[in-house]
């Protein structure tokens with residue numbers, strides 16, 4: 089570690105990589121795989137047309153196992169949020185404070201995510217947001233949102 093660096097940069101230099109999603113099944117793996125091309129896809133029931141997230145095998149509305157993957161518009165609004173002031177993992181130490189949010193997309197699904205380029209004092213309910221991606225050093229792309 090370089091002791092000549094300011095404390096914040098020292099923390100970044102020593103920080104481990106951010107943890108990645110660890111999909112528990114093939115349908116969740118498919119969701120993350122589709123994010124890697126810079127688009128956001130959700131499942132849509134072929135029986136009743138209901139969009140859904142988190143990924144799962146059956147429609148919660150009608151019980152049908154028949155679905156397709158459809159691209160989201162990436163447009164939504166802030167449904168809920170919190171400002172994170174304490175890093176619970178060292179990889180996030182240089183990011184605090186940051187905004188963790190639930191975004192409600194135009195398709196009706198809600199997604200836990202992070203707001204970028206949004207000072208904590210600017211967040212409000214129904215704030216219009218648009219999809220972006222955080223690119224990790226190993227090429228992994230994480231969907232995030234920014235104010236419109």
Ligand SMILES: [Zn+2]
Nearest residue numbers: 133136147150
């Ligand atoms: Zn359905």
